[in-house]
Amino acid sequence: xxxxxxxxxxxxxxxxxADVVRAHPDQxxxxxxxxxxxxxxxxxxxxxxxxxxxxxxxxxxxxxxxxEFFSKKDIEFMYGDEGLTxxxxxxxxxxxxxxxxxxxxxxxxxxxxxxKKDIAIANKETLVTAGHLVIxxxxxxGVRLLPVDSEHSAIFQALQGEKEKNIERLVITxxxxxxxxxxxxxxxxxxxxxxxxxxxxxxxxxxxxxxxxMMNKGLEVIEAHWLFxxxxxxxxxxxxxxxxxHSMVEFHDSSVIAQLGTxxxxxxxxxxxxxxxxxxxVGRKRLNLADAGILHFSDMDFTRYPCLQFAYxxxxxxxxxxxxxxxxxxxxxxxxxxxxxxFLEIETLIEKAxxxxxxxxxxxxxxxxxxxxxxxxxxxxxxxxx
Ligand SMILES: NC(=O)C1=CN([C@@H]2O[C@H](COP(=O)(O)OP(=O)(O)OC[C@H]3O[C@@H](n4cnc5c(N)ncnc54)[C@H](OP(=O)(O)O)[C@@H]3O)[C@@H](O)[C@H]2O)C=CC1
Ligand SMILES: CC(=O)[C@@H](O)[C@H](O)COP(=O)(O)O
Ligand SMILES: [Mn+2]
Numbered sequence: 417x418x419x420x421x422x423x424x425x426x427x428x429x430x431x432x433x434a435d436v437v438r439a440h441p442d443q444x445x446x447x448x449x450x451x452x453x454x455x456x457x458x459x460x461x462x463x464x465x466x467x468x469x470x471x472x473x474x475x476x477x478x479x480x481x482x483x484e485f486f487s488k489k490d491i492e493f494m495y496g497d498e499g500l501t502x503x504x505x506x507x508x509x510x511x512x513x514x515x516x517x518x519x520x521x522x523x524x525x526x527x528x529x530x531x532k533k534d535i536a537i538a539n540k541e542t543l544v545t546a547g548h549l550v551i552x553x554x555x556x557x558g559v560r561l562l563p564v565d566s567e568h569s570a571i572f573q574a575l576q577g578e579k580e581k582n583i584e585r586l587v588i589t590x591x592x593x594x595x596x597x598x599x600x601x602x603x604x605x606x607x608x609x610x611x612x613x614x615x616x617x618x619x620x621x622x623x624x625x626x627x628x629x630m631m632n633k634g635l636e637v638i639e640a641h642w643l644f645x646x647x648x649x650x651x652x653x654x655x656x657x658x659x660x661x662h663s664m665v666e667f668h669d670s671s672v673i674a675q676l677g678t679x680x681x682x683x684x685x686x687x688x689x690x691x692x693x694x695x696x697x698v699g700r701k702r703l704n705l706a707d708a709g710i711l712h713f714s715d716m717d718f719t720r721y722p723c724l725q726f727a728y729x730x731x732x733x734x735x736x737x738x739x740x741x742x743x744x745x746x747x748x749x750x751x752x753x754x755x756x757x758x759f760l761e762i763e764t765l766i767e768k769a770x771x772x773x774x775x776x777x778x779x780x781x782x783x784x785x786x787x788x789x790x791x792x793x794x795x796x797x798x799x800x801x802x
Pocket of ligand 2: 565566567589590591592593617623626627628632633681
């Protein structure tokens, strides 16, 4: 039995993790969970999974739940950053699934590592903002970081039994996102609703906008750099609009190993939870390549997708540059989602934030948190009064 603490339980990955647990009740149990503001779903989870620790974002929701479930004396309720960290390090959990969105996941991740928890990591922003801290701490503590992001799970699976020295390059596939059939000219005036219409995956709002701007692939390149310890010139991106090949590894002898599957995040979530074993896929659609028909591939167009250029550049510069990239992107996407800026302004804002920053090498946690906050404030100052 694996005892799971789940950060971001009410989100897209969180809900699909709950599905995996439902499919294998003899294998998995959720003992602690955190949510943001969706307390309606938290109520359902409490009845269904009977977790021992529940954390929500606000003090108000904490009081609501505490009084509603006052008869359940064996459930502890918490809130805010403290609650998030308490869930991450919960002592009865054997593995943490980190499915929270954004760099708010960094501190709980570092604490979970210190508490010697293996981590199934979906929360890519944590690796982008402070990959060196997370990887170094995980190595020191001897804990495993198991990728959940579909591309990184694919690479991880392709690398099983292989030697790192034989890797020629990683090829991360990209669907192209909601606007892949539009020119840059046609991106002027696109709506939030259109941006949220991903062709292949049903995901949370922020990552869906990232897919449309190609920043998702930029974050994934940086995530791959840290997870697989490879330089940026060995990490390529290939457009593949069907999202059937989730990514590939090319070896020195020219062999390429790819992982394929229908676009369903339950597969990488479950693999991260069962690694190095596998479990049957209960009630899932299997891949039928004859039905899939022709698969398409094309080179990445960096002029069409400047966010990917920004990510490679920031990644190569290293230090706090990726913290700025991530924080500026989080703030700019939030501004787009709330209707304050246009889709194309996301890129402009990120570029401005990168240009005004003087990189700090090997930043510690405090520096990263400071740069993250200052970058958000900088973007907010650019979009205020809109
Ligand atoms: N969705 C997907 O298919 C994939 C996602 N990922 C990555 O996984 C992570 C999660 O993505 P996704 O599930 O789509 O995101 P969602 O937006 O769907 O879910 C985010 C979760 O985090 C919670 N949350 C948000 N802000 C806070 C906060 N300040 N404090 C506490 N909890 C908070 C939300 O709570 P609530 O809803 O209750 O407010 C929700 O549970 C991201 O890093 C994403 O890049 C990677 C690959 C695929
Ligand atoms: C499911 C998943 O892992 C997402 O990160 C996915 O990769 C988004 O698709 P694109 O970014 O390729 O559009
Ligand atoms: Mn992905």
